[in-house]
Structure formats: structure tokens, C-alpha cells
Amino acid sequence: MCGIHAAISADADCHKPSPGLEQRLRNRGPDHLGVVEVPLRQDGESSLCLTLTSTVLSLRGGHLAKQPLRDAESGSVLCWNGEAWKLGGKPVEGNDGEAVLSLLTAASGELGDEDSVLHALRSIEGPFAFIFLDKSAKRLFYGRDRLGRRSLLLKRGDEFLLSSVAEAPAKGWAEVEADGCYTIQLGEASSPMDLMPTRHDWDQNKSLVSSIGAFNATVPAAVTPPLTGQSPSVEHLRGHLTESLRPRVLNVPTPPMAETSDARVAVLFSGGLDCTVLARIASDIMPSGQAIDLINVAFENPRIASQNTKLSTAELCELCPDRVTGRRSFAELSAVCPDRPWRFVTAPQVNVPYEETRAHRAELIDLMYPHNTEMDLSIACALYFAARGQGMGQVDSRPDAEPYSTTARVLLSGLGADELFGGYVRHATAFTRSGYPGLVDELKLDVGRLGKRNLGRDDRVMAHWGREVRFPYLDEDLVRWAIELPAWEKCDFDNQGAGCDFDPEKRVLRLLADRLGIRSVAAEKKRAIQFGARTAKMESGRVKGTTLILA
Numbered sequence: 001m002c003g004i005h006a007a008i009s010a011d012a013d014c015h016k017p018s019p020g021l022e023q024r025l026r027n028r029g030p031d032h033l034g035v036v037e038v039p040l041r042q043d044g045e046s047s048l049c050l051t052l053t054s055t056v057l058s059l060r061g062g063h064l065a066k067q068p069l070r071d072a073e074s075g076s077v078l079c080w081n082g083e084a085w086k087l088g089g090k091p092v093e094g095n096d097g098e099a100v101l102s103l104l105t106a107a108s109g110e111l112g113d114e115d116s117v118l119h120a121l122r123s124i125e126g127p128f129a130f131i132f133l134d135k136s137a138k139r140l141f142y143g144r145d146r147l148g149r150r151s152l153l154l155k156r157g158d159e160f161l162l163s164s165v166a167e168a169p170a171k172g173w174a175e176v177e178a179d180g181c182y183t184i185q186l187g188e189a190s191s192p193m194d195l196m197p198t199r200h201d202w203d204q205n206k207s208l209v210s211s212i213g214a215f216n217a218t219v220p221a222a223v224t225p226p227l228t229g230q231s232p233s234v235e236h237l238r239g240h241l242t243e244s245l246r247p248r249v250l251n252v253p254t255p256p257m258a259e260t261s262d263a264r265v266a267v268l269f270s271g272g273l274d275c276t277v278l279a280r281i282a283s284d285i286m287p288s289g290q291a292i293d294l295i296n297v298a299f300e301n302p303r304i305a306s307q308n309t310k311l312s313t314a315e316l317c318e319l320c321p322d323r324v325t326g327r328r329s330f331a332e333l334s335a336v337c338p339d340r341p342w343r344f345v346t347a348p349q350v351n352v353p354y355e356e357t358r359a360h361r362a363e364l365i366d367l368m369y370p371h372n373t374e375m376d377l378s379i380a381c382a383l384y385f386a387a388r389g390q391g392m393g394q395v396d397s398r399p400d401a402e403p404y405s406t407t408a409r410v411l412l413s414g415l416g417a418d419e420l421f422g423g424y425v426r427h428a429t430a431f432t433r434s435g436y437p438g439l440v441d442e443l444k445l446d447v448g449r450l451g452k453r454n455l456g457r458d459d460r461v462m463a464h465w466g467r468e469v470r471f472p473y474l475d476e477d478l479v480r481w482a483i484e485l486p487a488w489e490k491c492d493f494d495n496q497g498a499g500c501d502f503d504p505e506k507r508v509l510r511l512l513a514d515r516l517g518i519r520s521v522a523a524e525k526k527r528a529i530q531f532g533a534r535t536a537k538m539e540s541g542r543v544k545g546t547t548l549i550l551a
């Protein structure tokens with residue numbers, strides 16, 4: 001992941017991030033830090049200065065594209081935290097940040113055409129947060145992609161600030177909504193307080209879900225035939241997942257200090273359905289001989305420990321639901337893809353007790369800010385230690401685990417599958433109460449808020465370790481296909497119980513897992529990360545997820 005930052009200040013001295021914030025930005029982008037200062041207005045009485053800072057985690061194009069990226073001719077500048085997989089429907093070759101800068105400067109042209117730049121920004125597919133100075137038009141563009149897969153925060157006061165992450169103590173920052181692209185006209189203001197951002201929709205068509213596709217709310221006229229392994233949607237899903245994974249796992253550069261056969265890609269691995277299907281298809285696509293790490297987090301939960309005083313920390317972790325499922329799915333993947341070097345990484349390190357988890361609490365609270373509830377903290381904690389990637393590594397041919405830190409700088413997450421394919425208990429409940437009309441309403445609600453609510457938080461806690469999380473289920477093409485698919489081709493509540501091999505929730509994905517030979521995974525129940533890894537209710541069983549954190 002990269003770190004991006006912009007400060008618009010009122011005096012001629014440009015304002016760089018504080019040393020603490022600079023360190024946080026460097027954690028996200030360890031390969032390079034660059035600063036560009038642009039005086040904006042000097043009319044004798046007042047002056048504005050824009051300082052743009054970027055840190056880079058270099059992953060595309062075979063070279064380090066130093067940021068902020070500058071167009072020599074126009075003087076325009078881009079801070080880019082993202083992966084543009086496609087521009088205008090065409091795959092991006094080379095470095096994506098450089099390709100985006102060329103696209104934007106060409107669109108702006110000599111007259112600084114705002115609409116053309118917005119049109120170019122709308123043509124980007126992939127996760128991103130960005131800040132772009134169109135120098136000749138004295139216009140600043142900023143925003144997050146339509147699913148909000150990358151973080152961007154805003155703080156207003158004496159200065160106008162944008163940043164991937166907040167400085168400590170994190171107060172006064174708000175998330176930039178992923179509801180469009182924002183512009184500021186810089187030439188007209190004499191103080192940062194006067195700056196007035198304008199929002200531009202990602203899509204003019206308001207009926208689209210997440211500005212991506214039209215939700216299929218069709219309700220069947222009669223009982224639907226069962227979904228089977230031969231149903232077209234199963235093969236279509238396989239095709240979409242394969243196409244989504246290809247750019248996300250291929251051409252990842254060898255990480256610094258690593259051998260070519262070392263892992264470049266790791267899966268955040270609960271052993272559940274969504275992430276194991278990703279690992280299985282990634283193995284079909286990736287070059288043979290390249291290792292894939294499977295990172296599984298499980299925690300010593302003091303509440304559970306107090307009920308099992310004879311067990312060691314390591315034994316308590318082994319009892320966590322996700323550790324049990326993770327080991328089983330690791331064994332199944334190893335059996336089905338025996339030539340792939342898989343490594344099961346148990347994190348945090350064995351014998352690291354609850355105190356170590358607690359030692360990171362203040363940092364975590366700052367990183368996830370402005371999210372601030374107990375539930376945010378329990379999810380963020382599991383993701384933070386998973387993305388750190390440190391623990392014990394076990395290669396299937398050698399049963400003994402050894403201390404290991406993943407070499408992978410690209411992490412895959414299975415997030416999004418439950419919303420797209422109806423994986424939550426809520427979906428079953430809605431069907432029981434009101435049949436397909438109720439289920440369709442519930443699914444529509446979920447896809448409408450896909451990503452937006454939590455992805456900024458997750459980005460901030462995981463990018464902290466100089467790694468980048470990619471979400472194959474949140475690929476625009478896959479999302480569009482899934483939301484245009486009728487509900488009964490995703491989950492299959494008309495046909496459940498005796499005679500059905502798999503649960504109705506996310507049945508299309510279960511049937512795909514079955515076809516891919518990972519049969520026990522196909523039957524896995526949904527389990528939220530904070531319960532599977534036992535980071536929820538660490539101190540008291542009575543604390544509510546919605547309770548605000550006391551720092």
C-alpha cells in the first residue's frame with residue numbers, strides 16, 4: 001500500500017506531515033518517500049501553499065515509480081495509493097500510477113477541462129485513493145474508489161489536510177466518503193477555511209448499486225429448481241474469480257531480500273469457504289514452484305483462559321475455531337494441489353500471551369480512528385496481527401513449525417462473498433420470514449453498503465505493515481455480474497434440508513468449492529473473524545460490540 005498526504009496552508013512556508021505522521025506514512029510505503037511543494041497564490045496580501053507527500057510500496061511495472069508523480073510539461077502532480085487494473089476497460093501494462101497521471105493530464109488538456117478529468121477518473125477500475133493537482137486549472141481532485149477499498153481521511157482547521165492515516169492522537173479526522181470524486185478550486189481562496197469541496201457522483205445513474213450495476217430484484221413465480229454443480233452460475237463464478245485473481249496474483253515482484261521461489265502472495269486464511277476458494281484458484285493460476293502462504297490468526301482470550309487454567313497459550317490458540325478450520329483446510333488444499341508449496345502460518349507467534357496483544361492496543365485505536373467501537377477493535381486486532389504475518393510457519397512436508405515472517409507483500413482477503421452471495425444468517429432469517437421478497441431486500445441492503453462501511457478502517461490497520469491487501473470478490477466486473485444475477489442463483493433457500501449436500505447460504509460458492517475438490521470447505525459455516533479468532537469479548541463476556549472504546 002502507499003501513503004498519501006496533502007496539506008493546504010495559509011502561509012508561504014509549506015507544511016509537511018509531523019514526524020509521527022510521516023513515520024505512519026512510511027510504514028505503509030517503505031520503498032520511497034517524496035514531497036512536492038507548490039505555492040498557490042501570492043498576491044502580496046495572502047498566500048496559500050500546497051504540500052503533497054507520498055510514500056510508495058512498489059508493486060507494478062518492474063520499477064519504482066517515485067511519488068508524488070509529476071508531469072514535467074504541465075506541472076500537474078499525482079499522489080496515488082492504488083492499483084488501476086483497467087483504464088477505460090483495457091488492462092494496464094507497466095506502472096499504473098504513471099498510466100493514471102498520463103490519462104489525467106491528457107484529459108485536462110491545455111484548458112484544464114474539469115469534466116474530461118472526471119470522465120477519466122470514472123474510467124479507472126481497481127482500488128484507489130488519490131490526490132491530483134491539475135496545475136494549470138489550479139484545481140485539486142481527491143477521492144476513493146466507488147467501493148472505498150483504500151483509506152482517505154480529511155481534517156479541516158487552520159490547514160486543509162488529506163491523509164491515508166491520521167497522526168497520534170487521532171482527533172478531528174473524518175473519512176472521505178467513497179460516494180464520488182471531490183474537487184476544490186484553489187485559485188479563488190485566500191485562506192484554507194474558504195476552500196469549498198464539490199462532490200461529483202461516480203455515476204449519474206442513481207439507481208445503480210455502488211455506482212457499479214443494477215440490482216436484480218426479480219422474485220421467482222414458482223419454486224425454483226435446485227442449484228447444482230452443472231448450473232451455469234457455478235462455471236460463471238469460476239470464470240469471474242479467475243479473471244479477478246489473475247492481475248492480483250500474477251507479475252507480483254520478488255519481495256526485497258526474498259528468493260524467486262519465496263511467497264509473493266499470502267492468503268488471509270481462516271480456512272473458511274471464501275478465502276479457501278481464493279487460495280485454490282490462485283494455485284491454478286500462479287507459476288508452479290512459487291510458495292503461497294496461508295496466514296491464520298488465533299488469540300489467547302483471557303476470558304476463555306480463565307475457564308481453562310491448565311492450558312498453555314499455545315493450546316488455547318489451537319482451540320480457536322478458526323485455527324481448527326484453518327488446519328483442516330490447509331490439509332485439504334495440500335491434498336488437492338500437492339505440487340504447490342503451501343505454508344501454514346500461525347499468528348501471532350505461539351506463546352505470545354494476551355499482554356502482547358494489549359501492548360498494541362493504543363496504536364490500533366489510533367490507526368482505526370475514526371472507527372471507535374469494541375467491535376471495530378476486535379476486528380481490527382485480528383486483521384492487524386494477520387497482516388503483520390509473523391508467527392510460526394509450517395510447510396506440509398515438514399510437520400515441525402519454525403519461526404517465520406511472511407515474505408509476501410500482497411495479501412488476499414475473502415471479504416465481500418457473504419454480501420454478494422447471501423452468506424449471513426440474516427439472509428436465511430429474511431427468507432424464512434418473507435420468502436424471496438424478504439431475501440431480495442436483505443441482499444440489496446448488503447450490496448448497497450459493500451465495502452464502504454469498513455474498508456477504510458481495515459486498510460489503515462493492515463497497510464501499517466508495508467503490505468497490500470487485495471479483495472478479489474470486490475473486483476468491479478465480478479460485483480456487477482453478482483448483483484445482476486437473480487437471488488436463487490446465488491443462494492438456494494427453496495431447496496434445503498434432506499437430499500441437499502450443502503447449506504443454502506452462498507450455495508453457488510459451495511458448489512464451486514466442491515467442483516474444485518475442496519469438499520470439506522464447501523460445507524463450512526460462516527464465522528465472523530472476531531469470533532473465529534477469539535478477539536471479541538476479550539475481557540468481559542457482557543461488553544457490547546457497539547460500546548465506544550475508552551482509550
Ligand SMILES: Nc1ncnc2c1ncn2[C@@H]1O[C@H](COP(=O)(O)OP(=O)(O)OP(=O)(O)O)[C@@H](O)[C@H]1O
Binds near residue numbers: 273276323416527
Ligand atoms: N482467523 C483468521 N485468520 C486470518 N484471516 C482471517 C481470519 N478470519 C477471517 N480472515 C480473513 O478475513 C476475511 C473476511 O473475514 P470474515 O469474517 O468476513 O470471514 P468470512 O466471510 O466467513 O470468510 P471465510 O469464509 O473466508 O472465513 C476472510 O475471508 C479471510 O480472508
Ligand SMILES: NC(=O)CC[C@H](N)C(=O)O
Binds near residue numbers: 057059080081084
Ligand atoms: N501500492 C501502491 O499503492 C503503489 C502504487 C502503484 N500501484 C505502484 O505499484 O507503484
